[in-house]
Amino acid sequence: MKIPFVDLHAQYLTIKQEIDGAIAEVIAESAYIRGRHVDAFEQAWANALGVKHCVSCANGTDAVYIALRGLHVKPGDEVIAPAHSWISTSETVTQAGGRVVFCDADEETFTIDPEDIQRKITPATVGIIPVHLYGQPADMDAIMAIAKRHNLWVIEDCGQAHLARYKGQYVGTFGTAATFSFYPGKNLGAYGDAGCVVTNDDRLADWITTFARHGGKGDHLMEGINSRMDGLQAAILNAKLPHLPAWTEARRYVAACYDELLDEVGDIITPKIGPGRDHVYHLYVIRTENRDALREYLTQAGVSTVLNYPKALPFYSAYAHFGHSPKDFPVACFNQSRILSLPIYPEMKKEMITHTVESIGSFFKQFQEPDGATLKVIQFASLADL
Ligand SMILES: *Cc1c(COP(=O)(O)O)cnc(C)c1O
DSSP states (O other), X not given: OOBOSOOHHHHHHHTHHHHHHHHHHHHHHTOOBSSHHHHHHHHHHHHHHTOSEEEEESOHHHHHHHHHHHTTOOTTOEEEEEXXXXXXXXXXXXXXXXXEEEEOBOTTTXXXXXXXXXXXXXXXXXXXXXXXXXXXXXXXXXXXXXXXXXTOEEEEEOTTOTTOEETTEETTSSSSEEEEEOOTTSSSOOSSOOEEEEESOHHHHHHHHHHHBXXXXXXXXXXXXXXXXXXXXXXXXXXXXXXXXHHHHHHHHHHHHHHHHTTTSTTOBOOOOXXXXXXXXXXXXXXXXXXXXXXXXXXXXXXXXXOSOSSOGGXXXXXXXXXXXXXXXXXXXXXXXXXXXXXXXXXXXXXXXHHHHHHHHHHHHTTXXXXXOOBOOOOOOOGGGO
């Protein structure tokens, strides 16, 4: 049995008529760039979250960049971002002219550690970009309290957290602005690149709309960039949006099966949920000392897995100039060599979940003593060797 990591075609087949119809409409109208499908999606997504403005753009990375420009980051400004995330969160800070300051992850939830944020604040700090990593909200009460105390803006990077909630409130509605990616594999995914910024701030919405569209039509009020959502992507997102709550429930079901079936299997740590967080399981990330061997074993068993992400950002070549060492980010460092993302998507069938879990179980059985009792855990490199 082959278990792909995600299966976008399986999802397409469940809504083929709606998607085909939406695509045909765009082509019939030649509504390729912006146009009514884009307007409709901006409205629908703003309504879904309960925010005033949704400004669509070309992708989720542009969304972060556009939001940063809208908040007028200038050279010398320090922006706090998580050490363990996708690089969009930090590369855009540099592109906008700021200096990224990395913070470690919280031990339980993989999201940014508010205590480390507090430690990293200097007179040059202007803002914080929490990421709701893997689909679990960051600790927004703590983060917003720090932001308020130090007069900082907050951009929530919601690239993995469509419809996730913190204490009942949708992520993307806490900060000054929030960004979404609709990359095909995301919980709400287009059939190409797409993204948006959401905000309740009228002036910010106005500025970023102008900036992302060449600085305005007619009179160019400034030099901007060209970052647009195209009509096909918007029409596809409009067709998919009504299904998102059910797809989210389906992801939670897969996660609940994994939680239950992987409990006490080998040395696996299943995802921990922080208080008040509604996780939407963009990714289901386990931790084990036996990660690399398990991953190899699962590949042989036909189960695809991914490492999100194999290194914390400060340890990539792009950030070598910061000269960070593992002890600067002990949790991110601990996690990077132990995390493993298991297949999770709404169309996953029960037997696929079972096959994945059974394969993991038989991997760990290899290490069981003949009496069946104790488990020999493979000794892992200590923190110092990382
Ligand atoms: C996917 C993602 C992005 C970037 O989105 P793209 O649409 O691929 O540019 C940004 N941040 C996070 C956390 C993401 O997961």
